[in-house]
Amino acid sequence: MKHAVHGKITLNGEIFNFDDGVGYIETDSGYSFPEGYTWIHCNDFKENCSIMAAVAKIPFYGLNFWGCICVVWLDGKEYRLATYKGVKIIRCEHNIIELKQGKYRLLIEANQRDAHSLAAPQLGKMSRMIKESAACPAKFLFTENDKVIFSSDSIYASYEYMM
Numbered sequence: 001m002k003h004a005v006h007g008k009i010t011l012n013g014e015i016f017n018f019d020d021g022v023g024y025i026e027t028d029s030g031y032s033f034p035e036g037y038t039w040i041h042c043n044d045f046k047e048n049c050s051i052m053a054a055v056a057k058i059p060f061y062g063l064n065f066w067g068c069i070c071v072v073w074l075d076g077k078e079y080r081l082a083t084y085k086g087v088k089i090i091r092c093e094h095n096i097i098e099l100k101q102g103k104y105r106l107l108i109e110a111n112q113r114d115a116h117s118l119a120a121p122q123l124g125k126m127s128r129m130i131k132e133s134a135a136c137p138a139k140f141l142f143t144e145n146d147k148v149i150f151s152s153d154s155i156y157a158s159y160e161y162m163m
Contacts, residue, residue: 002043002050042157055092103145110138133159
């Protein structure tokens with residue numbers, strides 16, 4: 001969710017240096033993206049933090065339910081909020097994700113702008129078009145028993161919303 005990046009790329013004679021950069025790698029071996037979902041990731045904070053949250057309509061034996069997987073990685077500690085851990089999806093709207101699990105609450109407000117079309121899997125083929133913002137402003141508030149343990153914003157959150 002937050003790893004060191006070193007190296008450079010030369011494009012059209014111009015050198016782009018990524019030394020001392022920060023990266024994020026995600027894998028997905030699925031056959032199709034969910035019918036409806038929202039996803040956000042950001043690791044561009046002054047604090048040592050990385051946050052990823054996804055809420056999706058999950059098909060399950062002919063039925064559908066809304067599920068969630070979320071990780072707040074803060075100063076080397078992982079907080080996982082997930083359907084299988086009892087998370088409640090309080091809100092999932094175009095620009096807001098609000099989750100609650102036990103004593104933890106996460107509120108994310110994203111301002112998706114300048115979204116770009118991106119091919120996505122549908123029935124095993126890259127035939128569906130989605131909109132993704134590789135860098136959009138977002139605010140993050142993470143609390144434990146209503147006490148703020150992380151609050152920050154960034155202009156470099158990656159965000160997708162397809163409902």
